[in-house]
Amino acid sequence: MDYKEIISEAISSLLLNKTRTGLAALGVIIGIGSVIALISLGQASQKAVENQIQSLGSNLLTISPRGASVGGVQRAGGTGTTLTLDDALAILKQFRGSLVNDVSPEFSGRRQVTAGRKNINTQVIGVYPQYAQIRKIQIDKGYFISTRDVEGMTRVAVVGPQVAIDLFGEGTNPVGKSIRIEGIAFKIIGQTLAKGGQGFGNPDDSIYIPLSTAQKQIFGANYLTSIAVEVKDDNIMTDAQNQIGYFLLERHRLTSPENADFSIFSQADVLSTASSVTSTFTTLLAGIAAISLLVGGIGIMNIMLVTVTERTREIGLRKALGAKNKLIIIQFLLEAVILTLSGGVLGIVLGITVSFFLSHSMGLPFTVSLLSILLSFGVSVLVGIIFGIYPARKASKLEPIEALRYE
Amino acid sequence: MPTIIEVSNVRKVYKNDSVETIALEGISFKVQKGEFVAIMGPSGSGKSTLMHILGLLDKPTSGKYFLEEEDVSLLNEDRLAELRNRKIGFVFQAYNLLPRISALKNVALPMIYGGLEEEEGLIKAKRLLEMVGMGDRLLYTPSQLSGGQQQRVAIARSLTMNPSLILADEPTGNIATSQAEEIMKIFVDLNKKGHTIVIITHEEDIASYAQRIIYLRDGKIVKESKSKRIVKKLV
Numbered sequence A: 001m002d003y004k005e006i007i008s009e010a011i012s013s014l015l016l017n018k019t020r021t022g023l024a025a026l027g028v029i030i031g032i033g034s035v036i037a038l039i040s041l042g043q044a045s046q047k048a049v050e051n052q053i054q055s056l057g058s059n060l061l062t063i064s065p066r067g068a069s070v071g072g073v074q075r076a077g078g079t080g081t082t083l084t085l086d087d088a089l090a091i092l093k094q095f096r097g098s099l100v101n102d103v104s105p106e107f108s109g110r111r112q113v114t115a116g117r118k119n120i121n122t123q124v125i126g127v128y129p130q131y132a133q134i135r136k137i138q139i140d141k142g143y144f145i146s147t148r149d150v151e152g153m154t155r156v157a158v159v160g161p162q163v164a165i166d167l168f169g170e171g172t173n174p175v176g177k178s179i180r181i182e183g184i185a186f187k188i189i190g191q192t193l194a195k196g197g198q199g200f201g202n203p204d205d206s207i208y209i210p211l212s213t214a215q216k217q218i219f220g221a222n223y224l225t226s227i228a229v230e231v232k233d234d235n236i237m238t239d240a241q242n243q244i245g246y247f248l249l250e251r252h253r254l255t256s257p258e259n260a261d262f263s264i265f266s267q268a269d270v271l272s273t274a275s276s277v278t279s280t281f282t283t284l285l286a287g288i289a290a291i292s293l294l295v296g297g298i299g300i301m302n303i304m305l306v307t308v309t310e311r312t313r314e315i316g317l318r319k320a321l322g323a324k325n326k327l328i329i330i331q332f333l334l335e336a337v338i339l340t341l342s343g344g345v346l347g348i349v350l351g352i353t354v355s356f357f358l359s360h361s362m363g364l365p366f367t368v369s370l371l372s373i374l375l376s377f378g379v380s381v382l383v384g385i386i387f388g389i390y391p392a393r394k395a396s397k398l399e400p401i402e403a404l405r406y407e
Numbered sequence B: 001m002p003t004i005i006e007v008s009n010v011r012k013v014y015k016n017d018s019v020e021t022i023a024l025e026g027i028s029f030k031v032q033k034g035e036f037v038a039i040m041g042p043s044g045s046g047k048s049t050l051m052h053i054l055g056l057l058d059k060p061t062s063g064k065y066f067l068e069e070e071d072v073s074l075l076n077e078d079r080l081a082e083l084r085n086r087k088i089g090f091v092f093q094a095y096n097l098l099p100r101i102s103a104l105k106n107v108a109l110p111m112i113y114g115g116l117e118e119e120e121g122l123i124k125a126k127r128l129l130e131m132v133g134m135g136d137r138l139l140y141t142p143s144q145l146s147g148g149q150q151q152r153v154a155i156a157r158s159l160t161m162n163p164s165l166i167l168a169d170e171p172t173g174n175i176a177t178s179q180a181e182e183i184m185k186i187f188v189d190l191n192k193k194g195h196t197i198v199i200i201t202h203e204e205d206i207a208s209y210a211q212r213i214i215y216l217r218d219g220k221i222v223k224e225s226k227s228k229r230i231v232k233k234l235v
């Protein structure tokens, strides 16, 4: 059996009716295009999530207060007042060197901030100096909050670049200028380096002040809204999460994790929920892919059935000349597969183009993996086989005389 | 001489929506290797039906058919396809060439199914086309050829696999008389080279090229005779 001959015959018979062939392949083109775009965007958002974990620190644990459950009713997260500076310091004392590098006690809330006649409402965060290192904040101008600032409860502030722009306009150095938070004057001692929008609480749109100042003078609270813990190594995250958890439970005199008045989560935990947003889009694309592949496949089947009817005489002749049923099946199956495969190639080009523009407009990195291209080839061939087998079998079942007589 | 065709009491009944047509009613005859036989009869007498059975394209309703002493009723579809490919060369009234491909490729077509190498096949196809006087039209497609020329290509194709039997159903039926004679001369030549030929026709002139004529009427053999031409020669 000479497959080269059969393939070239299949191609020439497809080229005979280019418009029809093109229209038949359209569904496959769109379907495969969606598959490529789907995988490409999925991987792009996956990569974006990974980048984000990297930029936030993959060895970062965040402890938040959780309203203790009262009669089975849980108060909303972040509203508890159970976390204290002592908790943070105790964690550091207990685990430093073994599990933990450092700890950052934090208090944050939104407050009214003014400079001259400019007035904004933004995130004000009371911090220890460790905050910068643990939260990966870099200083662009001036200095970050120091231990002396915390101990002396000074009224100094470090602003994010967005805050600087909002209050003083673009291109102005805010260091040395004065702002008012809740009417209290603060001197700006530094500005952070732009980090880019990051999920909850954009660090570029935040103001950092000493924790002591924040608690006593701005928020009037003696608890923390969060403790960030830098774990020694990201391989021991779960271990650290557990040990710190039980340590805190004991400190808070709680007996079981179900009653915990705090929660501990890693960046991976946070972002896995955040990335479910992109999965909506992914599902949509998967739907389009599935439907157009189905419709495309039915289109292929339809066109192959027409071809079989048109070529009844040819099939009869081939059988008279000695073609076995298997070979007739292979011939028509090959035609269907070549058709879906060329649709697949065009679909890959389409999918790459679409995902390039989509990832661009969604601010995601653009990736096309070899795997998705191989998968697309596989799917194209599969569609050709699934929807080509019925027409091919129909062709092979034609009786040679009936076929020869057919006009 | 060994027997190549043995038909014994073959009947063929077509059934269409409860209407029965008896196409062949108990036919028996033999063809020896190297013979040139014509089957003659008016339209509707069952000639094509017989040819389809001889060519393994159809099966008799009852009766036996032995091709080179093999009972073909016992063979499965694949084996029948193999026999059609190896042992039988067909020439149809309507030529039945594939319209999209060249004369050369049409002639080489049976080789795809017979397992010959492509190169060897094309060389052989070229030689066969030269033999039927089509050596200067190798790359013409059927639509670029006259009826007579197409039938020459079809005859070349029937020889591709070196079949022991060539079956031709009204091979000159669509061809102008002047060209028909040329076609028949090719068959006579092939027969001289040792090919067994069974030709179907309703024209006395065409049948007269054969050595033996079997007359069919209403699905029965009504007469058998030596060809006049042979008789003339003998005289």
Ligand SMILES: Nc1ncnc2c1ncn2[C@@H]1O[C@H](COP(=O)(O)OP(=O)(O)O)[C@@H](O)[C@H]1O
Binding pocket: B014, B015, B016, B021, B022, B023, B041, B042, B043, B044, B045, B046, B047, B048, B049, B050
């Ligand atoms: N497929 C078929 N179904 C029903 N009747 C058929 C079929 N093929 C041939 N016949 C009938 O069988 C008889 C013989 O036909 P055929 O063998 O074609 O004769 P010929 O070739 O001698 O003209 C005719 O009466 C024809 O109508």
Ligand SMILES: [Mg+2]
Binding pocket: B047, B048, B049
């Ligand atoms: Mg006929």
